[in-house]
Every structure is written in C-alpha cells, then in structure tokens.
Amino acid sequence: MRTLWGIANPDQLAALKKLLEEYAAERGLAGDKIALDELAERIMSLFNEGIIDATEIRRRLDAHQALP
Numbered sequence: 001m002r003t004l005w006g007i008a009n010p011d012q013l014a015a016l017k018k019l020l021e022e023y024a025a026e027r028g029l030a031g032d033k034i035a036l037d038e039l040a041e042r043i044m045s046l047f048n049e050g051i052i053d054a055t056e057i058r059r060r061l062d063a064h065q066a067l068p
Contacts, residue, residue: 012052016043019054023061 008016020040029035042064046057 008047012047015054016047019043019057023058 020036020043023043024030024036024039029039039061042061043057046060051057051060
C-alpha cells in the first residue's frame with residue numbers, strides 16, 4: 001500500500017516517531033539535534049518513497065550509514 005506523499009495517519013506517525021527515537025538512542029544520537037533532524041528527514045524520505053515497514057526502513061538506514 002502506497003501512502004500519499006508526506007501524509008501519515010496517526011498510527012503511522014506514532015510508528016515513525018518510535019522508530020526515530022529507538023534508532024537515535026541505539027546510535028547515541030539523542031542529544032545531537034542536527035543528527036536527529038537528518039535522521040528524521042531520512043526516515044520521512046523513505047516513508048514518502050512508499051517504504052512503510054519499520055524493519056525495512058531500519059535496513060535501509062543501516063545500508064545508508066554503511067556507505068563511505
């Protein structure tokens with residue numbers, strides 16, 4: 001199921017927020033506003049591409065960070 005660009009329903013928004021908070025905590029980014037903003041932008045970008053599964057978003061975030 002593809003979502004409308006930039007539109008998340010309340011359940012999706014809660015899941016994206018949870019993913020952001022957990023992923024940031026796992027990587028020690030909680031106090032770094034710039035890193036948090038960049039992570040949030042990347043998560044929303046993936047969501048807007050139609051990636052709505054948290055596991056898949058995590059996989060892609062990990063792959064992105066592994067790039068030189």
